[in-house]
Amino acid sequence: xxxxxxxxxxxxxxxxxxxxxxxxxxxxxxxxxxxxxxxxxxxxxxxxxxxxxxxxxxxxxxxxxxxxxxxxxxxxxxxxxxxxxxxxxxxxxxxxxxxxxxxxxxxxxxxxxxxxxxxxxxxxxxxxxxxxxxxxxxxxxxxxxxxxxxxxxxxxxxxxxxxxxxxxxxxxxxxxxxxxxxxxxxxxxxxxxxxxxxxxxxxxxxxxxxxxxxxxxxxxxxxxxxxxxxxxxxxxxxxxxxxxxxxxxxxxxxxxxxxxxxxxxxxxxxxxxxxxxxxxxxxxxxxxxxxxxxxxxxxxxxxxxxxxxxx
Amino acid sequence: xxxxxxxxxxxxxxxxxxxxxxxxxxxxxxxxxxxxxxxxxxxxxxxxxxxxxxxxxxxxxxxxxxxxxxxxxxxxxxxxxxxxxxxxxxxxxxxxxxxxxxxxxxxxxxxxxxxxxxxxxxxxxxxxxxxxxxxxxxxxxxxxxxxxxxxxxxxxxxxxxxxxxxxxxxxxxxxxxxxxxxxxxxxxxxxxxxxxxxxxxxxxxxxxxxxxxxxxxxxxxxxxxxxxxxxxxxxxxxxxxxxxxxxxxxxxxxxxxxxxxxxxxxxxxxxxxxxxxxxxxxxxxxxxxxx
Numbered sequence: 001x002x003x004x005x006x007x008x009x010x011x012x013x014x015x016x017x018x019x020x021x022x023x024x025x026x027x028x029x030x031x032x033x034x035x036x037x038x039x040x041x042x043x044x045x046x047x048x049x050x051x052x053x054x055x056x057x058x059x060x061x062x063x064x065x066x067x068x069x070x071x072x073x074x075x076x077x078x079x080x081x082x083x084x085x086x087x088x089x090x091x092x093x094x095x096x097x098x099x100x101x102x103x104x105x106x107x108x109x110x111x112x113x114x115x116x117x118x119x120x121x122x123x124x125x126x127x128x129x130x131x132x133x134x135x136x137x138x139x140x141x142x143x144x145x146x147x148x149x150x151x152x153x154x155x156x157x158x159x160x161x162x163x164x165x166x167x168x169x170x171x172x173x174x175x176x177x178x179x180x181x182x183x184x185x186x187x188x189x190x191x192x193x194x195x196x197x198x199x200x201x202x203x204x205x206x207x208x209x210x211x212x213x214x215x216x217x218x219x220x221x222x223x224x225x226x227x228x229x230x231x232x233x234x235x236x237x238x239x240x241x242x243x244x245x246x247x248x249x250x251x252x253x254x255x256x257x258x259x260x261x262x263x264x265x266x267x268x269x270x271x272x273x274x275x276x277x278x279x280x281x282x283x284x285x286x287x288x289x290x291x292x293x294x295x296x297x298x299x300x301x302x303x304x305x306x307x308x309x310x311x
Numbered sequence: 312x313x314x315x316x317x318x319x320x321x322x323x324x325x326x327x328x329x330x331x332x333x334x335x336x337x338x339x340x341x342x343x344x345x346x347x348x349x350x351x352x353x354x355x356x357x358x359x360x361x362x363x364x365x366x367x368x369x370x371x372x373x374x375x376x377x378x379x380x381x382x383x384x385x386x387x388x389x390x391x392x393x394x395x396x397x398x399x400x401x402x403x404x405x406x407x408x409x410x411x412x413x414x415x416x417x418x419x420x421x422x423x424x425x426x427x428x429x430x431x432x433x434x435x436x437x438x439x440x441x442x443x444x445x446x447x448x449x450x451x452x453x454x455x456x457x458x459x460x461x462x463x464x465x466x467x468x469x470x471x472x473x474x475x476x477x478x479x480x481x482x483x484x485x486x487x488x489x490x491x492x493x494x495x496x497x498x499x500x501x502x503x504x505x506x507x508x509x510x511x512x513x514x515x516x517x518x519x520x521x522x523x524x525x526x527x528x529x530x531x532x533x534x535x536x537x538x539x540x541x542x543x544x545x546x547x548x549x550x551x552x553x554x555x556x557x558x559x560x561x562x563x564x565x566x567x568x569x570x571x572x573x574x575x576x577x578x579x580x581x582x583x584x585x586x587x588x589x590x591x592x593x594x595x596x597x598x599x600x601x602x
Binding site: 031032033034035036037039040041042043044046047048050051052054055058106107110111113114122125126127128129130131132133134135136139140141142143144146148149150151152153164183187214215216237240241243244246247250251254255257267270271274275280283284286287290291293294295297298299301302 | 336446554
């Protein structure tokens with residue numbers, strides 16, 4: 001009996017140490033976990049959450065700091081520049097997303113039907129202009145669209161364009177921005193789509209061919225349905241990014257000698273309210289509009305497609 | 312008949328692919344050739360003719376000495392902002408990805424979810440809110456107003472998380488703990504050295520995103536001496552008579568010079584692309600699926 005007692009007294013000590021290691025690990029881990037994410041967490045709060053919260057606060061208050069409800073949203077919405085800005089971007093998105101579905105998917109299917117080595121060279125070439133995203137791509141295309149120096153001047157003259165001013169008329173901008181977006185961005189999407197096609201099991205394609213399907217039929221009836229969720233993924237991301245158009249109209253506007261409105265896109269309009277009118281509340285209201293669009297796109301991607309399964 | 316169809320559809324595929332190759336490549340070739348020619352030659356000559364070294368060195372000289380070496384200054388700024396942002400982004404995102412993948416704490420899943428959300432949302436959506444915030448704390452115009460938002464790179468956290476949860480087994484870390492490592496040393500001595508490929512990947516993506524970013528520095532930095540290259544390009548565009556013959560004329564920046572500036576702006580990213588092609592491509596796919 002006596003020998004048991006010391007053992008018993010030592011047992012609870014041992015329990016914390018070895019009998020319940022899971023609990024201990026979890027606690028120790030907990031503190032360590034916070035330490036590992038702390039730096040990122042601070043950045044997330046300061047440069048992700050706080051600006052959004054502050055923009056929302058500004059959007060619902062007056063310049064004097066009083067709560068005004070939806071008034072800023074209504075007033076910016078009724079502004080004569082508001083609807084055109086969204087229409088411009090809408091037109092651009094229609095062309096850009098259409099070309100993604102038809103051309104990007106089409107090219108990826110073609111690349112998938114030829115030999116791997118040749119297709120990898122093509123993919124690299126298509127991907128390369130991605131290095132010139134942003135301001136550089138716009139400058140390059142100002143040259144390409146200028147009938148006096150463009151390597152495609154004969155092609156441009158078919159449309160009767162004689163100088164840059166005629167090519168970049170305001171009505172042409174949606175398609176021009178879609179071409180620039182395609183030039184700099186399509187390659188990346190072709191690579192992604194091609195990767196998705198590569199994930200299709202070979203047996204499925206062979207089975208279709210045994211059943212007598214030609215190359216085109218296999219592409220459209222077997223491959224295409226299997227990469228549908230990737231196409232959705234691409235469209236949502238391209239849509240979200242496309243609503244944010246800023247650098248393209250800004251630079252082309254600069255080259256157009258005032259022909260193009262400085263409030264061509266919603267982001268430009270928000271910028272205009274902030275910097276020309278010094279009305280941060282209006283600017284915030286439009287930013288919140290755009291933020292909501294971005295959030296909705298993210299929500300659809302996260303909750304409706306199963307592409308981002310975290311564990 | 313089937314053989315005929317096959318040949319026909321393959322020929323069609325090659326014709327289309329070559330056509331698009333021209334579309335993607337011609338602008339790059341034209342851009343690289345144009346500084347070797349004079350502005351006049353660009354207008355009257357064959358677009359793909361190669362000019363002279365003399366023209367090239369003249370254009371380089373004019374562009375680089377313009378406004379007291381403004382181009383070099385912008386280049387320096389671009390480098391400072393991009394790399395400053397990358398260093399902080401790496402220091403925060405690699406440990407965060409590791410913590411999310413291999414430790415347990417309250418709020419972990421929430422943090423993961425929020426990361427996913429902000430990663431998908433276009434970064435541009437936050438630019439004006441960031442400006443309003445920076446303006447409220449009087450940080451506008453400082454390099455930090457660009458570097459710190461650059462450091463917030465949720466995609467890097469996601470890439471690190473995917474890497475650690477799929478490629479680094481828990482047993483390996485447990486073994487290190489049994490050998491007496493504390494949590495910090497497990498990370499520093501085991502997990503961090505394994506992360507070399509993912510560090511390279513995050514660096515590439517952050518570099519391309521930071522280097523090409525226009526909107527954020529455009530709103531944050533009102534002073535031309537603080538501009539990074541993309542914003543500097545817009546400045547050149549506003550001053551040059553190249554596209555608007557009526558405009559100015561006092562600035563000696565014509566199309567060959569403008570092409571030099573564009574080449575300088577794109578060269579670093581192009582070089583990164585050429586050397587990191589494979590990892591960039593695999594990263595684009597890794598960003599979307601957990602394989």
